[in-house]
Amino acid sequence: MDELRRRWGANVATRRRALHLTQRQLATACGVTQQSISSIERGEQGPSDRLKVQLAQCLEVSGSSLFPLELGAMTGATPS
Numbered sequence: 001m002d003e004l005r006r007r008w009g010a011n012v013a014t015r016r017r018a019l020h021l022t023q024r025q026l027a028t029a030c031g032v033t034q035q036s037i038s039s040i041e042r043g044e045q046g047p048s049d050r051l052k053v054q055l056a057q058c059l060e061v062s063g064s065s066l067f068p069l070e071l072g073a074m075t076g077a078t079p080s
Contacts, residue, residue, distance in 0.1 A: 009042055
């Protein structure tokens with residue numbers, strides 16, 4: 001699960017940067033703290049199902065591309 005959380009975090013960070021958003025901007029849009037986004041991006045914390053949906057909406061991608069269930073999925077979510 002740790003590797004999966006790291007992969008998800010990398011996807012969130014990559015997509016956030018592609019949209020030129022700061023962690024704080026993304027956090028505000030999703031209704032969480034900047035510390036939560038930072039923790040998710042570092043793979044220390046997995047987002048709740050509700051937050052997964054919010055992150056996908058805010059980052060304008062599908063949830064399955066941002067949070068793939070398999071470890072072999074490529075890092076770097078792209079719009080669907």
